[in-house]
Amino acid sequence: EWTTRYDKMLEREDIDVIGVFTPSGTHCDFAIKAIQAGKHVFVTKPMDLSVEKCDVAIEEARNAGVILAVDFQLRYNETNQKIKRALDNERLGRLILGDLRMKWYRSQEYYEGGYPHGWRKRRETEGGSAANQGVHFIDLLQWFMGPVKTVYGRSGTFAHDIETEDLSMALVTFENGAWGSIVTTTTSYPRLGSSIEIMGDNGSIVWRDGNIVLYERKDNSEPSLDEFQLDPGKPRNIIEDMVSAVKRGSHVMVDGVEGRKTVAIINAIYESSKTGKIVELD
Template identity: 45%
Template sequence: MSAETGFAVIGLGMGKHHCRAIHSAPQATLVAVCDIDEERLQGTAEEYGCVATTNLADVLTNDDVDVVNVATPSGLHTEIGLQVVAAGKHLIVEKPADITAPRIAELIAAVDAAGVKAAGIFQSRLDPLNIEIRNAVQGGRLGRLIGVHGHLPWYRKQTYYEGAHGSWKGTWAMDGGGSLMNQGVHTVDLLQWVAGRVTSVMGMFGVFNHEIEAEDQSVALLRFESGALGTLYTTTCAYPGHNQRITIYGSEGSFVKTEGALESWKLLADEEGTEEADMLRR
């Protein structure tokens, strides 16, 4: 790729955040945006001074586009991603990569065959605090891992699931689920990225406060490869919405954090709290 990497964004819901990130990134140029909503499309193109199109083919045949960001409804990710990589473009795809494991496997195989690069949007892995926690856990600072818990008490109004840009959400066909698959996917990823793979799951889910097909609340019990036990709950029913909360503990200490903020960093090896004080100041 050239010194300036050209990007295109497909889908301008979550895609508007991609546009902002590309615009602010060094050596990156937003070349084109694509959406079926003309009003949303033209407004974004005017804001960033880029090409606007409702036709995916216009993006894929544009020689100035090196990377395509796919931010459409989740159930379309593989369908569009396959066309992107077949055109020889690199791919960034919003979470989740798609809504079924076979579709995701198909996309990965196509990426490998095309010899292009691909990445998913799991920005929690880039948070400095999450990196510190992962390094500590993976480095054995908590001793034998015992408990890993992720809670996501969010809130969505019924209108979130309605209208031209909302009716696909909370459906099995396009969202692949609800509070767990859509909102909770970052928490699912973060728990395993920090604490290792989950080997067994049991749980319950249901629809409690919305008119949707899929879950607006889920609760799960987890057993990790390390032997640690965990819990995961997600909801879009907890008015007015509260921060994600992660609690991890082992034989030598515990960490507790909310969205973007550390609450405690307790280690038996840090009885005077010097390390915790330093972590809390960051």
């Protein structure tokens, strides 16, 4: 069953949860309408392109007593959850540096396509390589390393006829004192993939395209992430997560407050690129 009448759909009493999969700059617009209709809601990444709209959605959900979630699918991955457990348990010691490299390729035809036509190349609906493609890995980086404190960024358009950026770079500092760097681009031909490298004073972890390619520690010659046992009953995706949250009252993997963090980081990259100044996050 399908419909083009969103407001009419929200009136249905047999719908408990709304999923929003529209162009990035409209996510919170649709989410807020669903929340005001008394529905639980999740949005695909990013939560939105506007921090202000994220704040409105979070407040509306809080007042309505409904669930607001963001689908960051990589957080459900078992390997990534074990990395998070290892870092939280200080297996790498004091964190020093976290580097993110996402070097992907997107053709001009990719930006011209989509529905509505061309939404991926417009600033108000897509954002750029950081906001659309890199957001998955920016979320992982800040989840692994902790909250970001400052951002100094550069963004530009090098290989496409688009309003948005196809290359962004940033130097970041984390609240725990660690430093980091971010590179996202859709100009890399061939696609060179994605990697996150995390270094602490006791060792390092290198994640590349979903796999651990290095895990070494000073205090253990044969470390293994398998020391961390995960709950087999935990949700494996956003659908299972929302069902569990609605039926059993469990907390979703990424709520609105958590999902807002990547939007703030990406906005800081773009703002810093415009002003040439370091941006401090709230």
